[in-house]
Every structure is written in structure tokens, then in C-alpha cells.
Amino acid sequence: MAIKTLAPDEQPKLWQFGQEANDMISTKTLGFWLYMLSDALIFAGLFAAYGVLDHPMNTAGGPTEAQIVHPIAAFWQTLAVLTSVFAYSIATVAVKHGYRQMVVLCILAAILLGCVFLALELLDFADLYAHGATPQVSGFLSAYFVLIATHGLHMAFGILWLLVMVVQVIRLGLTAPVVAQLLNLRLFWQFQAAIWVCVYVFVYLKGAI
């Protein structure tokens, strides 16, 4: 394939003048989607570990899956996280219309519901500990606790981020960088809910059957 040579009167464009159109928001959100892909793979690895260790021979004489999962209690957690995401979605609609107060209120609601989720989770862990089901007992319990605690840690960081965004919206207003962060946070928060749904199905529901 020969190098394309020009026609005698052809004037090729060699330089690009004009405003450098590099859409900051779309670049930042693409970058965050890529980060979430890596986060998804962390959870994939943890689910793989759970899938391997979720077997009677990994209980080492300790509690089995059916004995420690509480799908009804976890259902309330599921409700909490899904309504938290819903509250944040309303915040996003408010961002579109520029209603700062609504944005702040909805994010605060999302924070509150997220805290409810974490409180329920910690209560569940405390209950398990009281019954002697700790991660140090068996490989299965190690996998159970670490998978759920990793998700819980993500939720905790998300709540911290939500708090920071409340402050940013109040102090800086809905500027382009702030909006980019709000969009990324939306992705992060929805992702945590999606992971929780997977946890609920593959750990709590499957374990209770």
C-alpha cells in the first residue's frame, strides 16, 4: 500500500487551529467508568473466592452458610441501599435543573439511608460474633465476612464522598468540576447497589435455600 500522494492542487490541512475542544466532563466520566471496571474486577475476584470457599468442606466444623445468612434482615439492607440510590437519582435530576437546595437535600437523604444500611450490616456482624461465628473460625466464614465487609467499606467511602459533595455544592455551586464529580459519584453509588444485589442473591438467597 503506497503512501498516498497528493493531487497537484490539493491543499491538505496540516494544523488544527481553533478552540481546543476537550470536553472535560466526558473525559472525567470516561476515566471513572474505567476505574469502576477495575473495581468490578475486585468484586469478581472476591466472588470467585467466595464461590470456591462456599462449600461444606470449608466450614471446618463451624457454622455453615444456612446457619449464618439472614435473608430477611438483609432484605431491609437491600431496601435501604436501593432507596439511597433512588434519593441520589432525584438529586441528579435536580442537578439537571440547577436546583441546588434540592440537590443538597437529596444527597443528605442518600447519606442517611446509606448509614442505615451500614448500621444494619454492623448489627448483623455483631450478632454473628456473639454466636461465635467470626472470620477466624473457618475458610468459609473468612470469605463471607471479607466479601461483605469490602462492600461495606466501599459504602463507607461513598458516604464520605457524599458528605464532601454536599460541602462542595454549597460552597462552590454547580460548576463543571463539581457536576463531573456528582456524575462520577452517581456511577459509584449505583454500582455499590448493583454489587449489593449480587451479594444478596448469591450469598443470602442462595445460602438460605
Place this chain on the structure above:
Amino acid sequence: MKFRSLLFLAIIPLLSGCSADTFRLFNPVGAVGSVEWRFTVIDVGVMLLIILPTTVMIAVFVWRYRKSRNAEYDPSWSHSLGLELMMWGIPFLTVIFLGYASYRSTMLVNPYNPAAINYTDPANPPLQVDVITTDWQWVFIYPSLGIATVDDLVVPAGRPIKFWLTSTSVTNDFYIPEVAPMIDVMPGMRTMDGFQVNHPGHYEGFSADFSGAGFSWMQFSTRILAKPDFDKWVAATQGSPNQLSYAAFTKLAEPTVNVGAKPAYFSHADAGLFMQVYNAARAGTVYAIPEQLNIVTSPVDYTQVKNGTN
């Protein structure tokens, strides 16, 4: 070209001892070893059919198209459908052939159930040997004969040998070059291996998976004896004053470097010792390594371990 003229140096390692004994992997014995060697030759042969002409062509092009030689120059040639079809197609066909060869050979040498060995001949039943690795010794138990050895595997020629293997500590890799294929030996797990050699001989086995400070001394001698010699050896061992109870075994399993791989013999091993060790590992029994072994500035402790007196 200077680069290729240095290749003659490759001869040197080959001259270093052309005896059959030196290149162990080229001199397999027994059913499984022969299969491994056969497929090595097939694989290398088939690959060389592609690699050798490619190497030669690259060397030729590099020589011929140097700027100073003013050879034919065609800067517009950068695509050819025919060549593309060949360079995807020929390797593809090669992989189909080698893939099948790989499958066949894996079935033949499968450590769990090698197709190359017949375990079900009633006239020649397999000899069962239980293998337990510790830090850093090999314990061989013969459940049907009641005896046990440390660092010395003695088996009769002409009979299939079947192994069950487990570890008390970390992962090792049971391997006897020329004779037996490798299998990982892991704590809390049972695995299997097997071989059959029809002529007497003396070989050296070792662990092929690093297992800690005493790893370099983790060899075991492998003696394949003719049947009458083997029976004599069994009788002699059954007269040994040592016994391998579970309690004696736990002492043996403490971290010990057996410098020189000195063998030991036991006239009686507890029945079910293998399963006891296996269950103990699954229940969490661990023979922990003292930190002194891992710190470089402790010559005294290391010396004790060196001499096997720790």
C-alpha cells in the same frame, strides 16, 4: 555475522558430560518417562519445522537487505492476503495437531490414572506407597508391608507403583527425573502419582517446588530392585528397631534439615498414619518455622539446623 558466530558456544554445555547419566531428561526409563520423551521429540520436531525456516529467513533478510548492499527496495509492499492466510493458517493447523498430541500425551501420563500403566492386572497388582513430606524430609510408608523409610524410596522392578501423597507443612513437588512425572504435594490434601520401571536402577528424586530454608537438601534416593533383592530388603527393614508411631512422626515433622539426605528405616508404621496426618493438617496442625531460621544474622541457630541437631 558476529551474532551467529557466538552460537558455537552452545556446544560447550553439551560437551560437559555426554554420558547418558548427565542429561537425565533425555534418558527416560519406564512407561511414563518414555511417553514424556516421545512427545518432547514430536513437539520440538514440529515446532522446528516452523521456527528453523523463520530463523533462517530473518537472518537472510537481515544480511541481504542492508542499505550498503543496494538490494531490491520496495517501500510500497506492506500487505499480502496470501501471506496473511499462510501465517495464520499454518500455525493454526500446527496447533490442531499439537493440541491433539497434547491431549493424548496427558491422558497417557496422567499422574492420577496414567493410561500408560496397567493397574488392573490381577497377576501384577500395584504396590501402594504413601508419601508424606515434612519440612524438609520425605517419609515413605508401605501400608501393605508395614514398613516405612525416610529419604529412601525402594521399589521392585516390573511392578506398577501407586503413590498417595500429602504434606504436613507446605507445598512440595514429587519428582524423580527419568522415572516419575511431577505432582504437587499439598498439605491437607491427598494426591496420586504412579510409575512402572522394568529394570533395576538407582535414581535421585527431589522436590521441585520450593518449600523453605531446608529445600536444597530435600532429595531422596530411589532404588529399583529386582524382585528377590526387594524381598530381601523388606525383610531386613522389618527387623529394624525403630517404629514410626504417630508420636514419633510428629517429632520427625519438626523443621529439620537432613544434610546429606541420610535415610532412616522403620519396621512398623502405624496403620492409617497417612490419613491421620492428612486429618491433622485439615484440623489446623501446623509445624511452624521459628523466626530465627528466617533471619540472616543468626549463625548459631542456622548451624544447629545445618547439622540436623535442632
Place this chain on the structure above:
Amino acid sequence: MFVHLQGPYSFLLGRFTLAAIPYNNAIIQFAFAFTAIAALLVIGPVLYFRKIPYLFREWFTTVDHKKIGVMYIILGLVMMLRGFVDGLMIRTQQVMADGPHSPGFLEAAHGYLPPSHFDQIYSSHGTLMIIFAATPILTGLGNIIVPLQIGARDMAFPTLNAISLWLTAVGAALIMVSLFVGDFSAAGWVGLIPLTELDFSPSTGVDYWMWAIQISSVGTTLNAINVIATIVTMRAPGMRWDRLPIFTWTTLSTSIIGLTSFPILGVALALLGADRYLGTHFFTAGMGGNLMLYTNLFWIWGHPEVYFLVLPAFGIISEVIPAFSEKPLFGYITMVAATFAIAGISWTVWLHHFFTMGAGPLVNSFFSVATMVVGIPTGVKVFNWMFTLYRGRLTFATPMLWAVGGLFLLLIGGLTGMMLAIPAINYTVHNSVFVIAHFHCMVLLIVYAAFAAVSFWFPKVFGFRLDETTGKLFFWSFSAGTILVFTAMFGLGFMGETRRLDYLFNTQWWPALVIEEIGIGFYCLSLLMFFVMLFVSIRDRVKNAATADPWGTARTLEWLTHSPVPFYNFAVTPHVNSRDELAWRYANNLASTVPDHFEEIHMPRNTPVPIIIGALAFGFGFGLIWRIWWLTALSLLGIIAVVIYRSFARDKGYHLSAEVMTQLEREPPLGVVSESQYLSEPPLGASGARPLGHAGAH
């Protein structure tokens, strides 16, 4: 905390006591003296010429992708030097400790290294070479070259770029510290399980290894995000996907591999960390653990990782060979297809690293076939390079020597790889030095490609060419070492020598070991040649000053910039008209056409945030290793605080007016440029913020 730790423990210092410093070990004393002298030789002149403010202003707080790339490469080369010394020590120990009558020196029964020390040395050799030498050098090259090849002004996320660099440097720093404070892992660079559990590795060694890798892996993942976003969103106008330079394509696929596979390594090490710190039972033999899980998770990362390393090397060879053959790359489209085929298939082959674990013949056969299938696109690349050479006009400058040398290494590595792909063969050579020789052929291919890249693009970055004569001496001595060491090693593999032996039990191996030691001698000679080359090149830098295209036959867009590249890359973003844009401009007599006027451009601003995060990450890692919990907690809180603080920052850039651009282009700045004098330009916008709806640059 939750686990039984051997040794003393206090709240203030965790496990750390003065006894952790091996001050009475002769080898460590020597290493310390050597390192101290080397450090003084570097820091001394810096202090004497009062360069600390300059270094801080221009290098340690920079977000310029070129300077970050240069620092990555310097880090990688220094770690490669230490990794080479480790390799030298391994070879010397093995040649001295062959046979029961071999003498013992210092504290060793045979040779001069007791087992635990030897084990730490080969563990650090592997870890350093793969994670802290090869990865930073290739990452640095991608950092410098990819934005230039696509006509961009910087990466998509410049600050994140710098953070990635400093996180990698922190990992390397932890390993350097492990040399003098405590010990390093003695369980191999892979972290053999269950040897890495606290029962069998009770000291801090495995923790150093674990956290060094974890922290630098965060940097690598962030860098992957950066590269992908840059290539997707910041290509110059006209740079369609079918016009993208091949090195950029391979860097894109490498980054996709890195982004998706490094999290799995993170999980594997985190679960091991849970076992070591919290007493869980993920990988213990008993109590319901499954140690095979670690092996699987590790190698699910481990195999894509090696393609993460080798694909940029293939990209480099694909750039160098066409440039020095004065021909376009043969089969560009299939090269790109092969690259992504390799990347995709690499996810399906991981079990070939442990065929002997006993997965059964059907599972082993599947992975065997998959391993052979991944060899098909690799072969296609070799053939395409071969046909690029055909009817080209070849010049053998130093980069071309390295590239063609790498090609021969790939042929041998590929042949031996196909042997290892067959389980029946693998059951005889697994974990033997045959495997070591095979993968060293592959990593040396990467090293050859790295040296090809460094010598190829050096004039572009620094403005003067490296000396050719000494460069070729470096190449030939390095190649002599390679041939001697690894030919002998393949032979030893067939003789049955297994790997990781500090004492060798078979005296028949001795002649081959001696050949290997002679080979190492050639490597030492090549190391000397490398420094001579640097000295001569720097001494003659004015004589060897480089134009925009110092080789005369370059083909891609980055060669359109001045040499050295100014900190703003292109004064005006080029419009791309063809694949191999520069070759197209040469063919149409447009290569020396310059823009007739200049416009204002935006540049990202330097910031100390990345290096602060790096310092805090070091505290975090060190605290975790020695279980100094207050240090860990404070460092983590500090990182979070800095990140939050940074997120409130209003202006992260500045602009250069059209007048400044015109002046700069009239006399392009020579040498690696001081951009900080331009930082006094006013920041963007009085409020620093743009209201929602205003599309455009920050």
C-alpha cells in the same frame, strides 16, 4: 492484633526493634556501603550545585508526562541495576555451592549465602525485575511517547499520572528499605503458598513484598486508566483508529489488560494479608482454607501480566523495524488484530503455570490448547516483522540491533514455550531451570525492546543522540552474556536441575554453571559499557545534537516535534492525514512546513499533591509492615484529607498566550525545559470555575 506474632511488639514501634537492622551481616554491610556511596555520588553534586529547589520545582511537582516518563525510566533502570546485582549473587552462590564438598564462607555451609538470605535474594530479583524495573520502564516509555504519537499536549489526567509515578516509587522504596531494616520475602516473587502464611514466614519479609506490590499496583491501575482515556479522547483531529501508530495500539491493549487484571492481584494479596494480619483461613491448609485458590487468583493476574509487559515490547519492535527498514510495517491491520487476540486469549491460559497441581487431564488439556492458540498471533507478529525487513533498506543503528536481537530471543522463547505448553513435557521440566531460561528469553526480549526504545527515542526527549560506538559495545557484550548464561541454563534444565536451590546436589552440573558465571561476567562488562556510553554521550552532547528527526527515516507523528520536545509538545495541534503521518509528509514535501501563526494554549499546572500522597503512602506501607497502627491510620487519613482538599481546587491549569507561543517557537527551548518560569501566567478565569453548560477546556 488478632494473630500470634513471633518476636517483640510495642504500641509505639509495632514489631520494630533495633534488632531488625542486620548490622552484623557482612553482605548487608557491603550492600549498605555500596548504596551509601552511590547515593552520595548522586546527592553530593545536587547539594553542591544547589539544585534542590530546581528539582522540587521542575521534577518532583511536575505533571508533565515527559518528565514523569523520564523519572519512571530512571527508577526502572536503577531497580534493574539492583535486580542485576541480585542475579549476580544468585549465579555466584550456585557456582560456588555445587556438591557436598563445596566450601562454605561467612555463615553458609556451602557458597557464601545461607539459605534464608539466598531465598530473599531471588525473591527480590524476581519482584524487582518484573514489577519495579520492566513495568516502570515500559510505563515511562508509554507516558512519554503515546501523547506525542497521537498529537496530544499531555495525558488525560496529568495529576493522576504523577500520583501513579510516586506510588510506584514508594513500592520500590519499601523494597530498598527492606534491605537494611528487617528482611524481605523468602517465598519467591510469586509468594508460594502456604509458605507465605505467618506460620512459615513469621518475619516481616512477606509483608514488605506484599505491600510494595500492592501500593505500586494501585499506581499501575491508575496509569492504565489514564492511558486508555488519553488514547480514546485526546487524539489529534484526523487521527482515526486506522491511523493510530502501532506502539499506541499496543499500549492501549496493554492498559486494558492492566486495568482488568491488576485488581485480581490486589484481591489475592489482600486475602493473603487477611490471613497474615487477621488470622483468617483463606489459604491455610487446615480450618477450611484452600491454598490452591491463591495460586489460581495469582496466576489469573500473572499470565495477563506477562502480556502486559510483552505487548509494549512488541509495539516498540513494530516501531523500530519499519523506521530502520524505510518501509511501512507489514500487515498493520493484522498486527493490531493479533495484539488484541493475544490480550484476549491471555485470560484463558493461566493454569499452564501449575499443570502439576493435579487438575486432571481434561482441564490440563484445555489450558494446554489455549496456551498454544495464543502462540498463533505471536507467530503472526514475527512473520510480519520478517516481511517488513524484506525488500527494505536496513540500517543497523543501535536501536535496530536491539530490535532484531529481541526477535531472535522471541523465536527461542516461543519454541521453548510451546514445549512447556504440553503437560506431558511440563511434568518433567516444571520449576526447573529450563522454565527459568524460557521466561528469561521472554523478559530479555522485553529488555532488548526497552533498550531499543530508549536509544531510539532518547534524542527526541533529550535533544542529543547516544553515542553509537559504545552503544553497540553495550549491545554485543549484553548479548554475549545472554547467549552464554541461557544456553547453559537450557542444558541444565535437561540435566534435571530444579530452581531456587541455594545448594546444588549434583556435581555434573558444574561445567555449565561455570559457563553461566562467565556469561554473568559479560553482563558485568555490558553494565560498564552502559555507563561508558552515558558518559561519552553526555560529554559529546553538543556534537551529537539532534534535529526533529535525528535518524532521518522516522515515520510517526512524535518526530514532528522539536528535539528535545518542548514542554507543550506541539505549538499547534497537528491535523493528521495518513497512517505514518511523518512518512506521508516526507513523501509530499510537507515535513518542514510550520504553522503560520500561533494561538493561546492551556497547560496543566505543577502541584505537590502527588509527592505528598507518595510520602503518605510510604508511611501507610511502612506502618502496615511493622504493624505500627497509629502510623498506618494517620497516613491513611492524610491521604484521604489531601485527596479531598485537592478536589476543592479551583484552577489546575494556566495558559500561554499567542505572543509567548510565537516567541517560544522562534527559539525553541533547548535542553529539558524549565516550564516553571511560565507558571506565573494568570490562571484560567477569575473564579476558576465555569458554569454548567459551558463546554470546553478546564
